[in-house]
Amino acid sequence: MKVLIVYSSKYGAATWAAEEMKKNLEQSGEAECSLVNIRNQTPPSPDNYDGIILGSSVFAGQVNKKIITWGENHTAELKKKPLGLFVTCLASGETAIGYIESNFPPALLAHAKAKDSTGGLADFATFGWLDRFLLKNVAKLTETTDSRDPDRVKEFVQKFIQ
Secondary structure (H helix, E strand, O other): OEEEEEEEOOOOHHHHHHHHHHHHHHHOOOOEEEEEEOOOOOOOOHHHOOEEEEEEEOEOOEOOHHHHHHHHHOHHHHOOOOEEEEEEOOOOHHHHHHHHHHHOOHHHHHHOOEEEEOOOEEOOOOOOHHHHHHHHHOOOOOOOEEOOOHHHHHHHHHHHHO
């Protein structure tokens, strides 16, 4: 199966998740994967792929609009093949799932085989002053926090290939 993973990563958590998904899919022998960070690359047409995974980091409750727009523009094609949706964020449980449900289009949510958060990373050394300010004053974080979870990625991949 050829899988296209289209993601948006500003500080690296979604890149980590996409690379882990690719590694897990390819090690399973189930897939050959292509990665596209929509922040700086234009994704190819989904027509040449057997499955699609879309994901983004979450900032202030929102995923990158380019991911949503690309998904909306290709809904008809995406509904014909396996689809996975993920976010990277520091929230967990129902809050993280809520970010998926409030950001992705209903047609894609209903069709997705896998939907989850893979954890997140808030690395103060890489953030600009505004993001550091927001994390300190809104999220009440004062130090680098890493909740990325390789086991969640493995579970996501298993749901996707079932």
